[in-house]
Amino acid sequence: xxxxxxxxxxxxxxKKMAAxxxxxxxxxxxxxxxxxxxxVKAMLAISLEAVRGGAYRFCRTERCPVVYFSVDGVQxxxxxxxxxxxxxxxxxxxxxxxxxxxxxxPGDIRVELQATGESTVVERINAGIRAGKCACDIRNxxxxxxxGNVIKVVKRLQNGAALVAx
Numbered sequence: 001x002x003x004x005x006x007x008x009x010x011x012x013x014x015k016k017m018a019a020x021x022x023x024x025x026x027x028x029x030x031x032x033x034x035x036x037x038x039x040v041k042a043m044l045a046i047s048l049e050a051v052r053g054g055a056y057r058f059c060r061t062e063r064c065p066v067v068y069f070s071v072d073g074v075q076x077x078x079x080x081x082x083x084x085x086x087x088x089x090x091x092x093x094x095x096x097x098x099x100x101x102x103x104x105x106p107g108d109i110r111v112e113l114q115a116t117g118e119s120t121v122v123e124r125i126n127a128g129i130r131a132g133k134c135a136c137d138i139r140n141x142x143x144x145x146x147x148g149n150v151i152k153v154v155k156r157l158q159n160g161a162a163l164v165a166x
Contacts, residue, residue, distance in 0.1 A: 023057055023069075023071045023072075023073060024073075025057070025059040025061065025064060025066055025069055026066070026069055026073040026076060027059070027064050027065060027066040027069075027076065028059065028061045028063070028064035028066070030059060030060075030061045030064070032057025032058055032059050032060075032069060033057060033058045033059075033060060033142060033143075034055065034056075034057055034058075035056055035057065035058045035068065035142070035143035036137070036143055037051065037054075037055070037056055038137075038138065039058075039137065039138060039140075039141070039143040040056045040068050040077065042138045042139075043067075043068075043082045043083055043084065043141055044077065044081055044082060044083070045081060045082055045083045046081050050075075050077075050081075052070060052074075052075055054070055054071055054072065055070070055071040056068050056069065056070055056071065057069055057070075057071065058141065058142050058143060060088040060142065061088075062088060062089055062090075062091060064089075065078045065079075066078055067079055067081075067082060067086055067089070067141060082141065084097065084100065084141060085097075086141045087141075087146075087149055088141075088142065088149075091153075092106070093106070094106050094107030094110065095107055098146060098149050098150050098153050099121070099125055099140075099146045099149075099150050100136065100139040100140045100141070100146065101125075101128065101133065101134050101135050101136055101139050101140070101146070102124065102125055102128055102133075104121050104125070104150065106153050106157065108121075109121055109150075109153055109154055109157055110157050113154075113157055113158060119154050119157075119158070121150060121154060122147065122150060122151060122154060125146070125147060125150060126147075
């Protein structure tokens, strides 16, 4: 397990890596985010015999049924193939985890905001990161830290935006 959510990151230059490969989702045509094959294996609820060799990408496009696809575009996996529903595919759903390590949902955040007027979810996640309890690199379908997604949900809910897309 890597230190995916460390507060001070030292990661390889992902821009250089992305320039070498730039595959697009075969279903929606949007550029996919590179993910380690290990995350694909960890997220699949089907036999790992289905996993081919090679690199995979994560499709974060909400309207697209594909979650992971092989770089050659031949193999795809959708949510029906996975152990968890994916926040990026359901960003307004109250019951889909936005933080997979500490099991926070937009609904939990909304309830906290309604009860107290503020959310401590970001601080609690950061405390978990400092305590070495984060595992976003294998628990989060996107394969990296959830804090950006969590912060967006908190801001949206603090601004009174509805959870259901209109």
